[in-house]
Amino acid sequence: MFKTMLFSLGLFFALYLNTTAQQQVPIPTPAQLQWQQAELAALVCWDMHVFDGEFYVQPKARITPVEDYNAFNPLKYDMDQWIKSLKDAGFNIAIFTVSHETGFFFHQSKATPYSMKALEWQNGKGDILRDFKAACEKYDMLPAVYIGTRWNAFYGVYDFKVQGENEFARNRQEHYNRMIEKIVEEIFTNYGDWAMVWFDGGAHGPEQGGPDVLSVFEKHQPNSIFYHNLQRADIRWGGSETGTVPYPSWGTFPYPAIGAGESARKEIGANNFQLLKTGDPNGAYYMPAMSDAPLRGNGGHDWFWEPNRASIIHPLENLVEMYYQSVGHNSTLILGVTPNPEGLMPEPDVKRLKEFGVEIKRRFSDPIASTSGTGEKINLMLPLKENINQIVLMEDIESGERIRTFVLEGKTNNGWQTIFEGSGVGHKFIHRFDDMEVSAVRLRIPESIGQPQILAFSVYHIENN
Numbered sequence: 001m002f003k004t005m006l007f008s009l010g011l012f013f014a015l016y017l018n019t020t021a022q023q024q025v026p027i028p029t030p031a032q033l034q035w036q037q038a039e040l041a042a043l044v045c046w047d048m049h050v051f052d053g054e055f056y057v058q059p060k061a062r063i064t065p066v067e068d069y070n071a072f073n074p075l076k077y078d079m080d081q082w083i084k085s086l087k088d089a090g091f092n093i094a095i096f097t098v099s100h101e102t103g104f105f106f107h108q109s110k111a112t113p114y115s116m117k118a119l120e121w122q123n124g125k126g127d128i129l130r131d132f133k134a135a136c137e138k139y140d141m142l143p144a145v146y147i148g149t150r151w152n153a154f155y156g157v158y159d160f161k162v163q164g165e166n167e168f169a170r171n172r173q174e175h176y177n178r179m180i181e182k183i184v185e186e187i188f189t190n191y192g193d194w195a196m197v198w199f200d201g202g203a204h205g206p207e208q209g210g211p212d213v214l215s216v217f218e219k220h221q222p223n224s225i226f227y228h229n230l231q232r233a234d235i236r237w238g239g240s241e242t243g244t245v246p247y248p249s250w251g252t253f254p255y256p257a258i259g260a261g262e263s264a265r266k267e268i269g270a271n272n273f274q275l276l277k278t279g280d281p282n283g284a285y286y287m288p289a290m291s292d293a294p295l296r297g298n299g300g301h302d303w304f305w306e307p308n309r310a311s312i313i314h315p316l317e318n319l320v321e322m323y324y325q326s327v328g329h330n331s332t333l334i335l336g337v338t339p340n341p342e343g344l345m346p347e348p349d350v351k352r353l354k355e356f357g358v359e360i361k362r363r364f365s366d367p368i369a370s371t372s373g374t375g376e377k378i379n380l381m382l383p384l385k386e387n388i389n390q391i392v393l394m395e396d397i398e399s400g401e402r403i404r405t406f407v408l409e410g411k412t413n414n415g416w417q418t419i420f421e422g423s424g425v426g427h428k429f430i431h432r433f434d435d436m437e438v439s440a441v442r443l444r445i446p447e448s449i450g451q452p453q454i455l456a457f458s459v460y461h462i463e464n465n
Helices: 002-024 029-040 079-088 127-137 167-189 213-220 268-276 315-326 349-366
Strands: 041-042 093-097 142-147 196-199 223-225 289-294 332-337 368-374 377-394 403-412 415-422 429-448 453-460
Touching: 029 223, 029 332, 041 079, 079 093, 079 127, 079 349, 093 127, 093 196, 127 142, 142 167, 167 213, 213 223, 289 377, 315 332, 315 349, 332 349, 368 377, 377 403, 429 453
Parallel strands: 041 093, 041 332, 093 142, 142 196, 196 223, 289 332
Antiparallel strands: 368 453, 377 429, 377 453, 403 415, 403 429
């Protein structure tokens, strides 16, 4: 009887501590959990200026209407080829730019004439967004959509606003706001569910004189990720377009939104966006970082296709390094890719993407040993003495980020040797080091909030480490 009471009390106490930890540590939504588990996302960038034969200059594109939108004529258009190339490279989310700074929308819209119905291509019946969604479903790719409302060269909107203070400008602003609300409702209701919705540069709401896109989102896409406006951000920009974040990069943040441009808090923009890069272990909001970079970014920075620029595709070693410093630092890597004017993902880009996928699989598909567990110490015994040079840790972030400090140690002929002392783990932490012969590895967690939950603790020996 007494032993039964002690057991019951112990169980109650453990459950109490676990519940208390969950109350103290922000917990991801199912959409945020899915986002981090995906790890690799592709941002598919297409807009009218891909077809004009001129080099893309962003400041000019934001203020200059497209001269001839019927230059859009991708004669070899093949959406399956786009998405299959991403799937073959190991990507799990694809994000399509349904609109960007030109203001053209690549879907069938009743809200704006400046959309697919205006084109001679496919007799005005085409719908790139529809094709994109169907291909994602075919290849088991999570679909997401990127919507540009902050700049619209066709309607004369710059940084969310119609320029001017007179009645004409006010009327145009009101018209633009209502039009955008109708457009996002089309995108949110006519195409099914989206894994993530990305508003380019943010989306000012009614309080700032902009359209009310958040309420439309919450009504029609409640199980998606919203990114972002001044009220809400479910993920955060990682502070650069290098495809990397520093270590540690916590999945929590002190504010519910990150702002955009001058609307961002001074604390967020300070020190070259350091807070966006590192997050805050004591932040009250779960908001993991994303790490974005264009595939064509080695000696340039091309989000959109330009002729004769295959030379600036990142070499494989750059992409692998991005992976370690994004996915391996508790962040999702977003790689920008861009179809060409023929309507195909360019062959040099497809080749490099495939090489990247093969290399990541080579490195991480076959650990020497792996385990999981709970508590302050987890041992991983190896069947024989083995040379190792990489360790992957994963918290079970369904319970939040609990670990605050940890130590990795290897058992050598000279006893236990420290491999690494760290802080954040989150969804995934990867550590590389010189070859070490060990018979066991252990994880010690001196500091945590509640009981640590380790989803995976794996060791590897990788050639060309």
